[in-house]
Amino acid sequence: xxxxxxxxxxxxxxxxxxxxxxxxxxxxxxxxxxxxxxxxxxxxxxxxxxxxxxxxxxxxxxxxxxxxxxxxxxxxxxxxxxxxxxxxxxxxxxxxxxxxxxxxxxxxxxxxxxxxxxxxxxxxxxxxxxxxxxxxxxxxxxxxxxxxxxxxxxxxxxxxxxxxxxxxxxxxxxxxxxxxxxxxxxxxxxxxxxxxxxxxxxxxxxxxxxxxxxxxxxxxxxxxxxxxxxxxxxxxxxxxxxxxxxxxxxxxxxxxxxxxxxxxxxxxxxxxxxxxxxxxxxxxxxxxxxxxxxxxxxxxxxxxxxxxxxxxxxxxxxxxxxxxxxxxxxxxxxxxxxxxxxxxxxxxxxxxxxxxxxxxxxxxxxxxxxxxxxxxxxx
Amino acid sequence: xxxxxxxxxxxxxxxxxxxxxxxxxxxxxxxxxxxxxxxxxxxxxxxxxxxxxxxxxxxxxxxxxxxxxxxxxxxxxxxxxxxxxxxxxxxxxxxxxxxxxxxxxxxxxxxxxxxxxxxxxxxxxxxxxxxxxxxxxxxxxxxxxxxxxxxxxxxxxxxxxxxxxxxxxxxxxxxxxxxxxxxxxxxxxxxxxxxxxxxxxxxxxxxxxxxxxxxxxxxxxxxxxxxxxxxxxxxxxxxxxxxxxxxxxxxxxxxxxxxxxxxxxxxxxxxxxxxxxxxxxxxxxxxxxxxxxx
Numbered sequence: 001x002x003x004x005x006x007x008x009x010x011x012x013x014x015x016x017x018x019x020x021x022x023x024x025x026x027x028x029x030x031x032x033x034x035x036x037x038x039x040x041x042x043x044x045x046x047x048x049x050x051x052x053x054x055x056x057x058x059x060x061x062x063x064x065x066x067x068x069x070x071x072x073x074x075x076x077x078x079x080x081x082x083x084x085x086x087x088x089x090x091x092x093x094x095x096x097x098x099x100x101x102x103x104x105x106x107x108x109x110x111x112x113x114x115x116x117x118x119x120x121x122x123x124x125x126x127x128x129x130x131x132x133x134x135x136x137x138x139x140x141x142x143x144x145x146x147x148x149x150x151x152x153x154x155x156x157x158x159x160x161x162x163x164x165x166x167x168x169x170x171x172x173x174x175x176x177x178x179x180x181x182x183x184x185x186x187x188x189x190x191x192x193x194x195x196x197x198x199x200x201x202x203x204x205x206x207x208x209x210x211x212x213x214x215x216x217x218x219x220x221x222x223x224x225x226x227x228x229x230x231x232x233x234x235x236x237x238x239x240x241x242x243x244x245x246x247x248x249x250x251x252x253x254x255x256x257x258x259x260x261x262x263x264x265x266x267x268x269x270x271x272x273x274x275x276x277x278x279x280x281x282x283x284x285x286x287x288x289x290x291x292x293x294x295x296x297x298x299x300x301x302x303x304x305x306x307x308x309x310x311x312x313x314x315x316x317x318x319x320x321x322x323x324x325x326x327x328x329x330x331x332x333x334x335x336x337x338x339x340x341x342x343x344x345x346x347x348x349x350x351x352x353x354x355x356x357x358x359x360x361x362x363x364x365x366x367x368x369x370x371x372x373x374x375x376x377x378x379x
Numbered sequence: 380x381x382x383x384x385x386x387x388x389x390x391x392x393x394x395x396x397x398x399x400x401x402x403x404x405x406x407x408x409x410x411x412x413x414x415x416x417x418x419x420x421x422x423x424x425x426x427x428x429x430x431x432x433x434x435x436x437x438x439x440x441x442x443x444x445x446x447x448x449x450x451x452x453x454x455x456x457x458x459x460x461x462x463x464x465x466x467x468x469x470x471x472x473x474x475x476x477x478x479x480x481x482x483x484x485x486x487x488x489x490x491x492x493x494x495x496x497x498x499x500x501x502x503x504x505x506x507x508x509x510x511x512x513x514x515x516x517x518x519x520x521x522x523x524x525x526x527x528x529x530x531x532x533x534x535x536x537x538x539x540x541x542x543x544x545x546x547x548x549x550x551x552x553x554x555x556x557x558x559x560x561x562x563x564x565x566x567x568x569x570x571x572x573x574x575x576x577x578x579x580x581x582x583x584x585x586x587x588x589x590x591x592x593x594x595x596x597x598x599x600x601x602x603x604x605x606x607x608x609x610x611x612x613x614x615x616x617x618x619x620x621x622x623x624x625x626x627x628x629x630x631x632x633x634x635x636x637x638x639x640x641x642x643x644x645x646x647x648x649x650x651x652x653x654x655x656x657x658x659x660x661x662x663x664x665x666x667x668x669x670x671x672x673x
Contacts, residue, residue: 016479016525018450027476035465194460198521201427201454202477204446365429367458 021210024203028211029218032186036219042182046223049174054230060163061238070137073100073112078125083113086141097129104131111135113142164247164329165304168254168322171227173297175258176265179220180293183212183266184273184286187360191277196364205361213266213353220262224255250329253338257321257345264317264349265293271356274363275371285370296322307332315341317348380404381426381444381529381560386435388421388584395421396584399435403529403560403577408551410575410592411564412668418584419564420457423533426562427454450478453527457534457564459518461506467517468493468502471524478525485524492520496546512540519547523554530554532563536570548574572664582672592664599667600659602635607656608648618644632660 019027036042073094074080083091092109094100100112112129116122128138190196199208228251268289276285296319303309304326313323314333320341327333359376366375381403388396396418403409413419424430426437428449437444461470468489475485493499496516501509506517515538522532530551536544551574555561565571571578578595580588588595603624606612612631616623620640625632635641641659648654662670 016481016484018447019477019479024477027473031473035462189462193463194456194458195462197424197429197456197458197460198454198474199477200429201449201452202474203450365424 019203021204021207024207025211025214028203028208029215032212032215033219035186036182036216045178049223050226050230053171053227054234057231057234057240058238061234061240070110070135071108072138073103073109073114075100075112075114076126078115079113082124082126082142088141089138101129104129107131111138113138161304161330164250165300165326168250168325169297169300171224171254172258172261172322173293175220175223176262176293177290179216179223179262180265180269180289181282181286182219183216184269184282185279186212186216187270187273188276188279188282191274191364191367192279200364205364206357209267209270209357209360212270213263216266217259217262220266221255221259224258228255247329250325253328254321254325257324257338257342260342260345260349261317261321264345264352265289267349267353267356268292271359271363271376274360275373275376277367277370281370292318295319299323300326315344317345320345380440381562382438382441383422383426384436384438386422386425386432386437388418388425388430388432394584396425396432399581399584399586401579401586401589403562405560406555406558407576408555408561408563408574409577409579410571411562411579411581412568412571412664413564413581414672417581419581420533422581423454423457423531423562423564426531427452451525451528453522453525453530453532455518455522455532455535459515461514461517461521463507464505466503467498467506467509467520470506471517471520474521475524480525488524488526489520492524495550496520497543511538512543515539516543516546519550523550527554528559530559530561530563532561534565535563536565536567544570568664568668578664580668580671587671588667595667596661599662599670601662602641603660604633604635604641604644605656605658605660606631606633606644606648606654608654609652612648614647614651615644618647 069088069090071090071092072083074083074091075094075097080091080093083089092103094103094112097112097114100109100114103109104112110130113126114129116125116127123144124142126142128135128142130138190199196208232248232251269286272286272289273282276282296313299309299313299319300322303313310323310327310330310332313319314327314337316323324333324338324341328338355377359373362378363371363376382400383402384400386396386399387394399418399422401409411419411422421430425432426444428444428446439448461467465473471489471492472482472485475488476482480488490499490502493502496519498513498516498520501513506514509517519532519535522530522535532551535547535551539547548570551561551563555576563575572592575592577590578588578592579586590598606615608629610629612629613626615621615626615631615633618640620636621633621644622636623631623633633641633644635644645654645657648657
C-alpha cells in the first residue's frame, strides 16, 4: 500500500520506553519556562520589577548620604553658640529679629533662634520663632533631656522596619500574582485550545500539573533571587553595608519560605483555573486565591509593629513567607520558630497539592460551564 | 488485536454506551460510524483512557490496557487543539518527546511527517498563523509523530480539502500496511466506504453492526439483480420465481426468490444473445447505515 510498509505484525513491545515521571515533569516544566521567556509581556514586566527594586535601593542610598540638617536663623552670640553645641542644626546668621522673622516667613529656614525678650520663667536666654507650629526638631535640641532607659530597645529603626515590611510584602505579592496568573492562564489555554486531551493521553495528569507548577515556580524563584541579588549588590555599591548585614538572614529565609509557599499557591491557581474553560473566566475563578495572597500583604503593611499579629502571621502557611522573615529581621523569632513554621508550610503544601491535583484531573475534560467544587472533588 | 469488551458508560442519568463490544484487528482499518451523539467520541476516549468506563474492559491481545500501552497510541481527538503560540515543528518535537522519543528521533520524525503532509515549509510558523486546513494537517501530524503502534482518530477527515483527504487516506493506509490497528470515525460515509476494511456502526450507544465491510454488505444485500442485454428483456417476466421491478429495453431489475432462479435468468439470456452486464445490487454504506440504525 505504501513504501513505508515493513514488518506485517506490529511489535508488541514499546519501541520507545515511556519516559519516567521525572522526565515528563522536566519536559513540561521546560516548555513552560521557554514559553514564558519568549513572552514579551513577561520580559517587560520582569524588567520593570528589577528596575524598580534597584532604583529604590539607589534612591535610598542617595537619600541617606544627602541628609540635610534643618536650617535655623540665629541672631546673637548666645543663639549661635547653642546651635553650634547641638550639632544637629545648620545656623544661618541673621542681622536682627526682623530679618530672622522674614527668613522664617520665606521658608528659607525652619525656625529662628533669637535672644529672649525676658529671662523670666525660661532657663534659656533664647526664644524660638516659627511660622505655624512648634518646630519639634528645633525645640528638641534646645530642651533639657532627662536620662532615658529603654526596657525593650527596638533592634531596627521604625522607618526601616516599615520599608522592609513593604519590601517583603510587595515582592511576595507581585511575584505570586504575576506567576500565579501565568500558571492559571496556561492551564486554561490548554483547556481552551483542547490540546489538553492529547497531553492527557500522553503523560499522567499529575506529571502535567507538576511540570507546570515546577516550571512557574522556577521562574518565580529565579525572579526573587535576581531581585535579592540586585538589592544586595545595590546596597553594597551605595555603601549601605550595615543594612545588608541586618537584612541578610531575613532575605535568605524569605527565599526559602517563598519557594515552598509559591508551590502551594501555584497548585491552588492551577486547580482553580482548571475549573473554567475560557480565559475570560480565569479572573473570577482564581479570585479566592488572589485574596489569600493579598491578605498577608496588607497585614504586614498595617501591622508590622504589632508583635502578636506578626507572630500569628508567621505560622499561617499563606502569610508565613512574609511574616516569618519579618520577625527574623526584627529579631523577635527564636531559632526554632522558622523551622517549625517551615514544617507547617511543607505539610500544608503537600496537602494542597494532593487536593489540587484531584480538582485538576477531574476538571480538565469538563468543557463549557464552570465545574463546581463538589464535582471537581468527587470526579 | 485491540478488544473492547462490554463497555458501559453513563453521564449522570444519561446512558451513553450500553454493552459496547468490538475488535480492532492488526493491520486493518476499522471505520467507526454513527450519528452525532451516538457515543463514538466517548468510546474512543474510553479506549484512550481519558475517560473511565463504568464497566467493561479494553484489552490488548487479551491483556487489559495499561497507561504505558496507551502511550504508544496515536490519538487525534475530535476537539482539535495545539498550542497556538508555539511553532509547529517545536510542538511536534515536544509531543514526540513526551511520548518518550529521544530528541534526535523526535526531530527526524517531525521533519519527515511535515514533509509528507505538505507542511515542510511551515515548520517554523506559529500554529495560529496556519490556515484551518493546515492546522488540521498539523493535528494529524501530532497523532503520528511518535511512531504510534495503534491509531485512534476521531473524525480525521473533517475540515480537510479533497487533496488532503487523499494524503491522509494514504498515510492511514500505510500504517495499516505496517500492521498497526487503525480505528477512525467519520461522518463522510463515502470515505469510510472506500477506506475501511472493517466497520463498526453505533447508534444510541449500542453497536448495531460490526464486521468486515464486504461481509456486512453481503449480509445486507437484497436478492435484487440487474441485467443488461442487446435485445428486449420483457421475457424475464415469464420466468418462474422472478419478480420484475423494472424493464426498459435491454435493461431489467428483478428480485429472485432463490439463487437458482437468478442463475436461470442469466442462462436464458445467454441463450438469446450476448449479456453485457449481470450483477447483484450491492447496498452502499449509506444504505446499510440507514437500515441498521433504524
